[in-house]
Amino acid sequence: METPNLNYINELAGEDVAFKARLITILKKELPSEITEYNSKIQISEFVEAAGLVHKIKHKISILGMEKSYYIAEKFEDNLKNKSADLRSEFEEILIVMQNFIAAL
Numbered sequence: 602m603e604t605p606n607l608n609y610i611n612e613l614a615g616e617d618v619a620f621k622a623r624l625i626t627i628l629k630k631e632l633p634s635e636i637t638e639y640n641s642k643i644q645i646s647e648f649v650e651a652a653g654l655v656h657k658i659k660h661k662i663s664i665l666g667m668e669k670s671y672y673i674a675e676k677f678e679d680n681l682k683n684k685s686a687d688l689r690s691e692f693e694e695i696l697i698v699m700q701n702f703i704a705a706l
Contacts (some may be wrong), residue, residue, distance in 0.1 A: 602694060603666035605702040624664075625662065625706055630663055632703055636696055643689070652681035655692065665702065670695045 607625075620677035636655050642651035659674040673695065677688040 603667045604699055605667055605699055608666050624699040628661060628664070628701055629706065630705055632699060633656070635661075636700065639696075643686070648684045648686065650677045655681060658696070660701065665699060667695070667699075670698075681688050 607621075610621055610624050614624065635654055639651055639654040642654060643705065645666075655674055655678040659671060659678065661675050662671045673688060673691050677692040680687045
């Protein structure tokens with residue numbers, strides 16, 4: 602499993618500490634909310650709606666430098682659009698890793 606990192610955020614923010622803090626604050630606010638909404642949609646088998654949430658989360662995966670995880674999320678999003686939950690467990694493992702990382706910031 603890949604480890605999230607702040608490399609992209611650091612590169613984007615450069616020396617602007619306030620901007621970096623804002624980006625991290627946005628991640629800390631949006632990610633848990635999106636994961637909660639994703640879980641709600643998955644539990645009631647609203648796969649197409651869940652795919653939209655995976656799409657949003659996928660961008661956060663990218664921001665956290667998790668390239669391999671991004672491709673898993675991309676495939677999972679496509680599966681959901683086709684009403685299949687294949688790769689669900691792999692995607693949800695990524696979510697746990699991301700949540701733990703974000704919580705520790």
